Amino acid sequence: MFRFIVRRLLQMVVTFFGATFVVYALMFAYVDDPYQALAGDRPLTDTQRAALDARFHLDDGFFQQYWHYVTGLLTGDLGETTTGRSIGDLLAEAWPVTIRLALLAIVIAAIIAVGAGVLSGIRRGGVFDTVTLVLTLLVLAMPIVVLAPLAQLVFGIQLGWFPPTAGRDAGLYELLLPAVVLGSLVIATELRVTRTSVAENLRADYVRTARAKGLAPKRVIGVHVLRNSLIPVVTLIGVDIGVLMSGAIVTEGVFNIPGVGFNLFRGIRAEDGPLVVGFVSVLVIVFLVINLVVDLLYAALDPRIRYE
Amino acid sequence: MPGKSPWKVAAASAVIALLAAGCSGTDSDDTEVVPNSISIGIAEPSSLIPSNSIESSGSQVLASLFYPLVRFDPTNKPYLVAAQSITHDKTNRVWTVRLKPGFTFSNGEPVVADNYLDAWNYGAYGPNGQLASYFFSRIDGFADLQSKDPDDDGPEKAPEPRAKKLRGLKKINNLTFTVTLSEAFAGWQSVMGYDAFYPLPKAAFSGDGVLNKEFAEAPIGNGPFKMKGTWQHDEKITVEKVADFKGTIPKVNGITWKIYQELSAQYADLNAGNLDIETKIPIENLASASGDLGDRLGRTDSSAFSFVGFPMYLDKYKDPNIRRALSMAINRDEMTDQVFLGSEKPATSFVSPAIEGARSNSCGQWCEYNPTRAKQLYTAANGPKDIKIAYNVDGGHKAWIDAMCNQIKVSLAINCTGSGLPKLGDVVSRARAGEDIGLIRLGWTMDYPLMESYLGPLYTSDGSSNYYGYKNSTFDSLVRQGSAATSTKQAEQLWNEAENQLVRDMPVIPLRFGQNVFGWSERVTDVTMDLFQKVDIYTVDIAS
Numbered sequence: 001m002f003r004f005i006v007r008r009l010l011q012m013v014v015t016f017f018g019a020t021f022v023v024y025a026l027m028f029a030y031v032d033d034p035y036q037a038l039a040g041d042r043p044l045t046d047t048q049r050a051a052l053d054a055r056f057h058l059d060d061g062f063f064q065q066y067w068h069y070v071t072g073l074l075t076g077d078l079g080e081t082t083t084g085r086s087i088g089d090l091l092a093e094a095w096p097v098t099i100r101l102a103l104l105a106i107v108i109a110a111i112i113a114v115g116a117g118v119l120s121g122i123r124r125g126g127v128f129d130t131v132t133l134v135l136t137l138l139v140l141a142m143p144i145v146v147l148a149p150l151a152q153l154v155f156g157i158q159l160g161w162f163p164p165t166a167g168r169d170a171g172l173y174e175l176l177l178p179a180v181v182l183g184s185l186v187i188a189t190e191l192r193v194t195r196t197s198v199a200e201n202l203r204a205d206y207v208r209t210a211r212a213k214g215l216a217p218k219r220v221i222g223v224h225v226l227r228n229s230l231i232p233v234v235t236l237i238g239v240d241i242g243v244l245m246s247g248a249i250v251t252e253g254v255f256n257i258p259g260v261g262f263n264l265f266r267g268i269r270a271e272d273g274p275l276v277v278g279f280v281s282v283l284v285i286v287f288l289v290i291n292l293v294v295d296l297l298y299a300a301l302d303p304r305i306r307y308e
Numbered sequence: 309m310p311g312k313s314p315w316k317v318a319a320a321s322a323v324i325a326l327l328a329a330g331c332s333g334t335d336s337d338d339t340e341v342v343p344n345s346i347s348i349g350i351a352e353p354s355s356l357i358p359s360n361s362i363e364s365s366g367s368q369v370l371a372s373l374f375y376p377l378v379r380f381d382p383t384n385k386p387y388l389v390a391a392q393s394i395t396h397d398k399t400n401r402v403w404t405v406r407l408k409p410g411f412t413f414s415n416g417e418p419v420v421a422d423n424y425l426d427a428w429n430y431g432a433y434g435p436n437g438q439l440a441s442y443f444f445s446r447i448d449g450f451a452d453l454q455s456k457d458p459d460d461d462g463p464e465k466a467p468e469p470r471a472k473k474l475r476g477l478k479k480i481n482n483l484t485f486t487v488t489l490s491e492a493f494a495g496w497q498s499v500m501g502y503d504a505f506y507p508l509p510k511a512a513f514s515g516d517g518v519l520n521k522e523f524a525e526a527p528i529g530n531g532p533f534k535m536k537g538t539w540q541h542d543e544k545i546t547v548e549k550v551a552d553f554k555g556t557i558p559k560v561n562g563i564t565w566k567i568y569q570e571l572s573a574q575y576a577d578l579n580a581g582n583l584d585i586e587t588k589i590p591i592e593n594l595a596s597a598s599g600d601l602g603d604r605l606g607r608t609d610s611s612a613f614s615f616v617g618f619p620m621y622l623d624k625y626k627d628p629n630i631r632r633a634l635s636m637a638i639n640r641d642e643m644t645d646q647v648f649l650g651s652e653k654p655a656t657s658f659v660s661p662a663i664e665g666a667r668s669n670s671c672g673q674w675c676e677y678n679p680t681r682a683k684q685l686y687t688a689a690n691g692p693k694d695i696k697i698a699y700n701v702d703g704g705h706k707a708w709i710d711a712m713c714n715q716i717k718v719s720l721a722i723n724c725t726g727s728g729l730p731k732l733g734d735v736v737s738r739a740r741a742g743e744d745i746g747l748i749r750l751g752w753t754m755d756y757p758l759m760e761s762y763l764g765p766l767y768t769s770d771g772s773s774n775y776y777g778y779k780n781s782t783f784d785s786l787v788r789q790g791s792a793a794t795s796t797k798q799a800e801q802l803w804n805e806a807e808n809q810l811v812r813d814m815p816v817i818p819l820r821f822g823q824n825v826f827g828w829s830e831r832v833t834d835v836t837m838d839l840f841q842k843v844d845i846y847t848v849d850i851a852s
Contacts (some may be wrong), residue, residue, distance in 0.1 A: 047434035093542070156580060157576055164577055164580045165573050254570065258569075262542070269702075
């Protein structure tokens with residue numbers, strides 16, 4: 001197990017630098033004039049340009065700029081946005097609220113998906129199963145750009161059950177609606193995978209054996225079926241973090257939550273290269289860590305993987 | 309027991325999530341808010357340093373923190389606010405500003421002439437890279453504060469400018485200073501009403517000409533409100549009334565500038581009663597806004613101006629009849645009604661008629677929709693059979709460009725296509741290089757309420773935003789004479805004559821003038837907005 005973790009950690013370092021290099025190169029190719037994006041419809045004078053170039057090294061070549069970025073990164077300095085804010089501070093402000101939102105979304109999605117999925121799987125073909133299948137189809141067909149404003153309009157404004165926007169210090173209640181919207185992105189797939197997986201395992205030999213031994217149905221499902229059925233679901237939940245982060249770009253905008261997606265979107269719109277790269281670097285780390293956690297969970301769920 | 313571990317993990321993560329989500333209080337907002345205060349939605353300002361603020365969100369907040377030398381009445385004439393008197397010599401070159409005594413910054417520092425001189429010198433000094441520095445360019449000695457990269461494009465560093473202070477600024481005594489312009493300009497008093505001309509306290513500077521880094525997070529102004537805490541980025545800026553303020557006293561006790569990324573989120577909050585004023589109703593909500601808000605929906609003129617410029621450097625548009633015909637082929641009313649849902653007004657002049665002295669229909673017949681006449685003119689002048697309209701795709705212009713092209717197609721029976729370029733910078737640089745990119749989509753908002761703020765930058769030969777290459781020496785000299793005129797009446801006359809020259813030449817097609825379309829909650833009354841797209845913070849009141 002220990003060697004497994006060390007090997008994974010070493011792989012993470014390589015992946016991190018590879019991924020950030022690619023992102024940096026892409027951003028470098030995309031950004032051509034962030035100052036103009038700042039100044040709107042009015043052209044900047046040469047003096048202003050020169051002053052800003054000196055500050056952000058934007059007239060240097062690609063490798064020089066990348067060098068500035070990597071040395072800054074290794075010393076913990078992520079640089080400044082084109083409006084002069086420290087990206088480190090921005091990250092520190094944005095992450096907590098996004099993590100809260102994402103965790104809440106995952107928990108809501110997982111509880112609903114696993115619960116309903118297991119029920120559907122056991123009573124395959126029944127009324128409950130059919131209804132959930134139709135509902136998940138609906139949710140799958142609805143893109144988040146439609147779902148988020150719709151939920152805001154119906155539950156936030158017309159029914160008034162939830163506040164229509166959340167903000168940075170949002171508590172559980174304010175975050176509930178955005179989290180449900182965000183979670184709905186992954187509920188459908190998670191539910192369907194759980195259902196299929198449960199249905200498959202119900203037919204497996206070891207379940208038949210367990211039943212034949214005369215074990216209580218509760219124990220058969222709770223221990224024998226569920227444990228094996230959860231392996232694909234756990235992988236999926238890990239991968240879904242990525243879906244949630246991209247969904248957060250829309251959701252955070254709609255519900256005015258100044259988190260990671262909100263900042264990323266702004267950075268892309270303002271051609272703020274350093275801002276985007278800074279946030280993406282942390283996103284890469286999050287992905288890597290989550291993947292590690294998923295792999296470890298695998299090991300917990302399936303002893304055969306543990307001793308590899 | 310390995311068999312139990314997945315459940316433990318799941319349960320633990322659920323607990324962590326709920327704790328994380330629930331750990332911060334939800335009621336902290338209510339306790340912080342000043343009683344009798346209102347909230348106004350803005351976007352995240354790019355800066356709160358007056359000389360670095362060129363967008364409306366920053367400008368809004370600054371208007372509550374600072375007290376300008378002059379403000380503008382409903383007809384956009386300047387009147388004195390922080391200034392006791394503003395006088396000028398016969399040539400309009402040397403302007404003397406006397407400050408009202410007794411004013412202080414919110415930290416207790418008295419407001420003196422030096423505060424203005426320091427702030428303006430800081431704003432004008434090239435290496436500080438202030439976005440609004442061009443406002444100081446009329447002051448004598450501005451060029452000496454700038455420096456140019458010797459080889460035009462790195463790696464050699466630009467040398468230090470020749471001077472650190474503007475030669476044209478002179479302190480006379482504690483409350484008086486003079487401004488010498490490099491060229492006579494009758495409208496200088498109006499220019500000084502802009503944000504870049506606010507004073508900065510001594511506390512703003514850590515050394516001579518060096519601004520404190522913390523100052524930008526919590527600016528100290530000479531205005532009716534002061535910051536409560538610091539700027540909470542992406543969330544809010546709270547200001548509260550300054551006790552015994554000497555100037556005009558606003559009616560509300562405080563303002564929370566709530567920061568939003570999306571206008572539609574603001575609109576949702578406005579409807580749910582969580583926000584008091586939204587300064588711009590998003591276009592997708594305009595159709596339902598009058599139903600949602602009823603008489604709490606307001607419309608006033610803004611200074612925004614949308615137009616399309618002809619590439620005057622190309623021969624195919626040389627004949628003015630071609631330009632007139634294209635202008636007459638466009639149905640402006642239909643465009644503002646259908647595409648903009650009445651949030652903009654059709655433009656039939658080259659200068660916003662909301663400006664003192666400007667006329668509303670100077671363009672006359674050339675800006676009227678008349679497809680038959682347009683077609684006759686166009687065929688007689690043998691105009692190009694295929695035209696393009698270049699625009700930047702990041703600005704949401706596609707819908708109306710396409711609509712306009714369709715109108716041209718139908719009216720003139722020629723082909724018209726919108727050609728999208730990624731950024732405004734691409735459009736401008738290709739026009740400057742003399743490329744045939746077709747007609748050019750452009751927009752403008754004024755810097756100060758004077759006709760010159762449109763005529764000078766947009767149409768003069770060396771105008772900073774004249775990308776389409778219009779050159780007419782008669783026009784240039786009329787604008788210049790107007791600027792140097794001794795009375796505003798005379799200036800306006802000359803500027804109107806200059807505009808007549810534009811009508812004869814039609815270097816651009818005027819399309820639309822902007823409007824502030826804003827909404828407010830039931831909590832507030834007397835909400836008005838000015839040409840600068842700012843809420844008047846002095847008149848707004850809490851509904852009784």
